[in-house]
Amino acid sequence: MPGSACLHVVIVTLDNHLSGAVERAAAHFVADGANITIGFHAAADWDRDPAALTRCIADIGRGDIVIATMLFLDDHIRAVLPALQARREDCAAMLGLMSGSEVVRLTRLGAYRMDKPAKGPLALLKRLRGSPKPGGSSGAGQMKMLRRLPKMLRFIPGTAQDVRAYFLTLQYWLAGSDDNVVGMVRALAHRYAGHATRADSPRDYPDVGIYHPKLAARMTDRIDALAAAGAKQGTVGVLMLRSYLLGRDTGHYDGVIAALEARGLRVIPAFASGLDSRPAIEAYFMKDGRATVDAVVSLTGFSLVGGPAYNDARAAETVLSQLDVPYIAAHPLEFQSLQNWGAGRQGLLPIEATMMVAIPELDGAVLPSVFGGRADGSGDACTGCGRGCTFPTSGLSREMRSCPERAEALAAKVSQLVALRRSARAERKLAIVLFNFPPNAGATGTAAHLAVWESLHATLGKLSAEGYAVAIPADVDGLRERILNGNAARYGADANVHAHIPADEHVRREPHLAAIEAQWGPAPGKQQSDGGSIHVLGAQFGNVFVGIQPAFGYEGDPMRLLFEGRFTPTHAFSAFYRWLREDFSADAVLHFGTHGALEFMPGKQTGLSGDCWPERLIGHLPNIYLYAANNPSEGLIAKRRGGATLVSYLTPPLAEAGLYKGLNDLKALLERWRSSPSDEERRVLEPMIVASAAASDLEAGDIEALWARLYELECELIPEGLHILGAPMSAKTRAQLAAAGADADLDMDNRELDALVHALDAGFVRPAPGGDLLRNPEVLPTGRNIHGFDPFRIPGTYAMAEGARQADELIARHTATAAFPETLAMVLWGTDNLKSEGTQIAQALALIGARPRFDGYGRLAGAELVPLAELGRPRIDVIVTLSGIFRDLLPLQTRMIAEAAWMAASADEPLDRNFVRKHSLSHAAKHDCDLETAALRVFSNAEGAYGANVNMLIDDGAWTDPDEIAEVFERQKGYAYGRAGVPTRHAELFKTALAGVDLAYQNLASCGQPDLVVQKGDRRGWPPPAVGRTGPSVPWFEP
Known part of the structure; x- marks a missing residue:
């Protein structure tokens, strides 16, 4: 306040990058005897250190001048907005700079208040802010205007001088050198706190x-x-x-x-x-x-x-x-x-x-990489890799530090990309990796929706035509013979043995031998080995080696997760990639089709370190990944964990599914029943229809409804055949897509092979969304680098409307034959939500009676409840299980669903109208826990783990009681994700929640899959024994 013995300035901003300049400015005022102190607070610290937020709020409460800048994230704004509002009228000045509108409106400088309508010169603020236009560059223009306006306003009296002070503060802060931070504080202290100190004009620096x-x-x-x-x-x-x-x-x-x-x-x-x-x-x-x-x-x-x-x-x-x-x-x-x-x-x-x-x-x-950060000031070593770096600090400043291992890894990857770009095609050595899963099942050389051998032959031909030194087999059969057969019989291998790695050489060269041997035993291991050496499977064609990615190694023990943190790849898997890097000396690797195992190996979910297995395996090799256009979620895992540049390929044409024999027999019975005029004949046919429907897992309660369902199944669109890379879209395919409603240029050329060559030249591969062509025509043309949708915009407007509609339809179908459901178990996958822009997420929210909350920038900020009067029905208790990929790719949405459940549990509403609250209160009382814990409704794997492990258990027959399947599922998926997005082990809560389920449900979004389906036991879904196993039998919904 004016006249205070000591003036306290509080700065609240997004991060710490100007903390050093502010601390040096504070030290300057101490040395200068100016009687000014500065408190600096970074919102980036609050999640990991709640005490930092407490200190910030307390400091705002005693600030004489309060500056809030770069607060645009909803969590940050909501955390301090009440404190800013409470202090606004009691401080000498408050400024909201480059922040959300709620913060900017709190600006109060003398007689000028930002929450009043802008008139005259004050309207210049709106001109400065402008509105972003696609393709426009407003930054440089805004900076020029920012420098001009204080000069223009200098001689306009009254409130305009406070507006001028606002612009000058922006100038000081945006050019936040030590001198300018000192100048900013001096200028505000002089004008609004009566300090005798004088400020130099903002110092200019190059834009x-x-x-x-x-x-x-x-x-x-x-x-x-x-x-x-x-x-x-x-x-x-x-x-x-x-x-x-x-x-x-x-x-x-x-x-x-x-x-x-x-x-x-x-x-x-x-x-x-x-x-x-x-x-x-x-x-x-x-x-x-x-x-x-x-x-x-x-x-x-x-x-x-x-x-x-x-x-x-x-x-x-x-x-x-x-x-x-x-x-x-x-x-x-x-x-x-x-x-x-x-x-x-x-x-x-x-x-x-x-x-x-x-x-x-x-x-x-591409290549998202951590390269540095701030130390926590403890002096403790970083454990991201084996170097154990420590970061000593001086004073209170938290300077940015380089992470040497990550910076060097980034430089090595960039260096190899540059070398690839500058090399002659004829001299490049390329490794093409095919996949072999499941092993020993004739699956070598397969990929989702791709005719691998025909596509590989076309790729080799294209590479040869573009100047690569490639010896191409005469035809597809010759290519397949070279790779799959060759000398395979002599070694008892799954494919041609191209190279042998002796066990003693592997022991000498494998840097992570101890970890691998702890998991898989002594080298050379049992996978892809003759007991004395490791086999490298594949064949070489000139400068191109086509190799088979070794098996994952877990098939012998279904109780052990492939993706658990303690797991490692097998000796053969690690040796294979080492051989590509160091023995074959590949200049680049091309993973051929969707998908392999490299990107799913243990390690951090995103922001990998040198100790993460995908980093250890791929090393610094440029990684090009041919990927199905309709699978963006797993493609993003390959980009973020495998360092891959994706090149999309078209999924095959669609055709009506038709009916297999059992359903054809059922159709014949139904046609006879529907055409028969004889009631007696119908009575004879009805038990036959019921039995035939049951054999095909269909309900036969209403025969006309059964007929309609059978017709839906027959007319569903499913992929027909496999796509050949670079092959033009057939006239039949164009007609099918046009008939199915695709709004796309179906006559555009197929650019996949050209794009592949361009990616191998280390050129820029244009980005493109992934998903179903029918739902999103922007998938075309293929041959581009797949990305997901903007995560701040999921769920989208259409998805919210469609999710609400499907929620109503689900409730209506269930209540047609049963009571209104109190509890519903729902599965969410990353792939389907990226394809549909979040329709399934919106449906889960709608069932709870909630909707997304967006901030002033239109970005997802959290959840809000729909009032019961508007909802018109009770809130359903929705138990959500997430795939590991959903958890990785959609963390904001994970937190939003958890927030919706918490808000519903906390709402003061009748228990017969809010089943989330009813069940949360019951669980809290029974288990003596707080409501926050009892309201946890979002479950998935532990960090870094994927899958429910159910499929492996079933496929291996390693179970005798259905409860064993349920226990495996509950153990693997029993990690609850709350409003902070941090997982905690809550298997008992998960089990209790599932026991009361009235309906289990999954919504799969695919042009070849109906929207409303029930998941019956996939590794990422709900195994039926886990749902309701300690309570009454649960009806499985079949729409």
């Missing part, structure tokens, strides 16, 4: 420029200030955030620059203001419209155009396509410490995975 730690001034706008050495090995453009550079918080950037230069690469580290990197690309990475770099590495952690609050993927794709070089988006850790990340199995936190991985993927980014 676009070059940075290098070895430059005398560290920043310049002249590229010739950089040394040109290393250009013969290639040139890499690196994008950085200007604010980190001005705040002198560059340790993480410096580590990557040094690692790239150690690889002999010339590095051009560039920055731009306004969260739009295109000006830097155009100024320093291009000349005359062509790339002057061999790769671009973004270290910003955000989208290329728009930053954390907004992204323009179309504009990003345009400029990146002009560059046509690999675009790598690496990310620093801002929401957790390096120690937290290193020790955790999750890897990235949900907000990090969404903002720093999923959003850049929309631009076409």
Whole structure:
């Protein structure tokens, strides 16, 4: 307050990147005797340290000047908004900068209040903010206007001077050097707190420029200030955030620059203001419209155009396509410490995975990689890899640090991509990996919806035509014979044995031998081995080796999870990838079809470390992955855990399913019953119809309804045949898709083989959504890099309406023959929700009586309850089980469903109208736990684990009692995910919840699958014995 003995300034912002500048400014005021103190608080700290939020709220309560900036995430806004509102009228000044509208409206500077209608010069604020236009670049223009406005407002009296102070504060903060932070505080203290201190004008810095730690001034706008050495090995453009550079918080950037230069690469580290990197690309990475770099590495952690609050993927794709070089988006850790990340199995936190991985993927980014972060100040070693780095700190500052192992790994991957790009095709060595699952079942060389051998032959032919040194067998049969048979009989192998790795050599060269032997016994192991050596299966065709990925190794013991953290790949699996890297010396690897096992090996879910098995196996090899266009969720796992650039292929044409023999017999009986005029004949036919329907797992309660259901089954669209890579779409297929309603250019050329060659040239592979062609025609053309939908926009508007409709239909169908359900068990898969933009998520919310809550930017922020009066029915208690892939790819949605359940359990509503609350209160009383625990309704695997292990148990016949299946399922899926998205073991709660289920249900979204189906025992679904096994028999819903 004016006249206070000591003025306290409180700054609340998103992260810590200006914490050093603020601390140095605070030290300056102490040394200067200015009687000003500064409290700095980063919202990124609050999730992992609730005490930090408590300190922040308390500090706001005593702040004389309060500055809230970069608060745009709903969780952050809701955490401090009440404190800001309470302090607003009692402090000297409050400023909301570059934040959600709720925060910005709290601005109060003298007579100016941001929550009042803007008039006259005040309306300039709206002009400055503008509205993002696809493809437009507003950042540079906004910065120019920001510098002009204070000059324009200088001589306008009254409230305009407070508006001028607001713009000047923005200028100071956006150019947040030590001098400008001091100037910002001095200016506000002088004008609004009566301090005699005077401020210098904001110091200007280049909006676009070059940075290098070895430059005398560290920043310049002249590229010739950089040394040109290393250009013969290639040139890499690196994008950085200007604010980190001005705040002198560059340790993480410096580590990557040094690692790239150690690889002999010339590095051009560039920055731009306004969260739009295109000006830097155009100024320093291009000349005359062509790339002057061999790769671009973004270290910003955000989208290329728009930053954390907004992204323009179309504009990003345009400029990146002009560059046509690999675009790598690496990310620093801002929401957790390096120690937290290193020790955790999750890897990235949900907000990090969404903002720093999923959003850049929309631009076409690949190779998501951690490269640095902040230490927690404890001095403890990071356990992300074997190096055990420690990060000593000085004072209170938490500077960004390089993670040496991750920075070096990133540099090695970039270096190999650059080398691939600069190499001659005729000299490249390419490894193509085929899959073999399940082993010993004739499955070698298979992939989802792909005619592998015909596609492989076409690929080899294309590579040869494009200049690769390839010896192509005369026909498909000859190719298959070389790989599958060859000398296989001599060695008793599943395919041709191309190479032998002696056991003693494997022992000498395998860096992770101890871990593998602890799991699989002494080398060479039992898989793909003759007892003395490990077999590498496949055949070589010139400079192209076609290999068979070894089996996973778990088939002998179904009780042990393939994906548990303690598991390792087999000796053969690890040796295979080592042989590709070190013996064959591949320049790139092409995984051929959907999908293999590499990307599912143990390790963190996202943000992998050097100790994660996918990283150990693929190493630094460029990884191109031919992937089915209709499977985005598992494709994203391959991108994020296997470092893959995806090249999509079309799924096969569709045809009516028709009926197999048992259903044909049932159809004949029904046709006879429907056409018979004789009641007596109908009575004779009815028990035969019931028996025939039961044999086909169909209910025969109403014969006309049975007839309708049979007709639906006969007319369903299912994939017909297998797709051949590069083959044009047939006239029949075009007609089928057109008849089925596909809104797409069905005459466009098939670009898959061209795209594959381009990816192997290390060019930019354009991004594209994945999913069903009928639901999303933008899947075409194939041959592009698959991404999911914007996770901040799931569920979409149509999905919410459709989910609500399907929820009503489900309830209506169930109540037609039974009482209104109190509890429903529901399965959610990642693939189906990405295909349908979240229809199944919306349906789960609708059943609870909830809906998504979106913030002022239109991004998903959480859940809100639909009032009972509007809902018009009781809230259903929905027990949700998630596939591991859903958990990994949709963390915000996981938290939203958990929040909806918590809100329903907490609502003060009649128990006969709110079954979530009824059952939560009952469980809390019975088990003496709090309501937060009793309201947990979202279950999945532990972090880093996948699958329910039920299929393996059933397939191996390793069970004698149905309860054994239920126990395995409950044990594997018994981890509850609450509002924070953190799993905790709650198998007993899971078991109790399932025991009371009235209806078990799954909604599969596919053009070849009806929307409403029941899941009856898949490894990712509900095994029937687990549902209601301790209570009455549960009717399985058959729509």
